[in-house]
Amino acid sequence: MSINYKIPESVLVVIYTPELEVLLLERADKPGFWQSVTGSKDSLDEAPEITAQREVMEETGIDTSQHRLSDWQISNVYEIYPTWRHRYAPGVTQNKEYVFGLCVPRDISVKLAPREHLxxxxxxxxxxxxxxxxASNAEAILQLRERHNGRPA
Known part of the structure; x- marks a missing residue:
């Protein structure tokens, strides 16, 4: 039996409105933990933008092709929380995260993946x-005002 470990490269997608309201999701596996859309690459050759498009659709039902998905040209390297390390190959302790933004209308329909978010x-x-x-999610959200100041982010 082979074990499919998670790839330690992921995306963070901050979904927000022109009024700078941010969509947060509560994790099903950790109630009380709120976050933006996140997810790991499915394969080593999957481009981060494709991962972002896929994860937004899987977690919220939002089709990024109908809105402007922006690569913020930011990547963060952080230590994987011990509670989730078992999902990665032995010895893997760090993850590289690519940050994206997605501006949507406030009345957009959101359909959660019930196994992922409450x-x-x-x-x-x-x-x-x-x-x-x-912390990296909070930092990305705090950049919204600067990124959105008079131009699409």
Whole structure:
């Protein structure tokens, strides 16, 4: 039997409105842990943008081809939380995360993947950053005002 370990490269997609409200999702495996869309590459050759498109569709039902998905040209390397390390090959302790933004209308339909998330909410960017359990997620959200200042992010 072969074990399929997660690839230690992932995406973070901050979904937000023109008014800078941010969509946060509550993890099903860790109630109380709120985050933006995240997910790992399915294969070593999957481009981060393809991963972002796929994860947004899987986790929210939002089709990124109908909106502007922006590569923020940011990558973070962080230590994988011990509670999730068993998903990775032995000895893998760090993950590289690529950051994207997706601006959508506030009335967009959100359809959660029930095995991944319990519920969602729209919050001001400051409140969303405060609620995120991930420091890199909070930092990305706090960049929204600067990135969106008078131009699509």
């Amino acid at each position: 519920r969602f909410q729209w919050l001001s960017f400051a409140a969303a950053a405060d609620l995120c359990f991930s």
